Amino acid sequence: MSYLVSATDLRNIRFQERDTLSSILQNIAVLLSTPRGSVPLYRDFGIAASILDRPIPVAKVMMISDIREAVEEWEPRVTVLNVEFVEDPSDPGKLIPTVEVEINDEQESGI
Template identity: 45%
Template sequence: MAYVVKAFSLKKINLAPESTVEEVLQNVAMIISTPKFSVPLDRGFGLAQRFIDKPIQSAQPILISEVLDAIEEYEPRAEVENVDFMLGDRPGALIPIVEVNIIDG
């Protein structure tokens, strides 16, 4: 079953998720919402910001690559099926929307 996760959709962190699905989806939301180098004890966590100040057509493939790499590294229980985007409130702002499957194991 595929689940859709949107960046910046997480309003509060649940420290005791009731299911593996909830935990994985929360983790994916945190990964795609966090800029790399912004977490003090894990500077590699999140997305590198190489796509900033690029035209949208150039930024999208860079951001897709960063999303795939970050999720593969930090949440191996999630398998990315699709990465899409919506435009943010500010001109040129891309918000990633990721479709994932949960890997049982």
């Protein structure tokens, strides 16, 4: 089964989330909305902010690769199936990443 996670899915963050699926999806949403280098002691966590200064078509291609690598490294319980972007018409130039993921070994993860 696949799940869609957006960088805007951070409305209700729960620390020490007990539900495994919710924890995984929350971790991905946090990863998508965190600029790399902004987390003390975890400077490699997040998405490269330098990509954001590129033209939108170039930024999309670079971000797809960066998002796939970051999710692979920081949330190994999932496989990235697809990365897409939503452009906000009220905020031109803003890209909102949405990632489709599949949970690896759902039975072992307790999902």
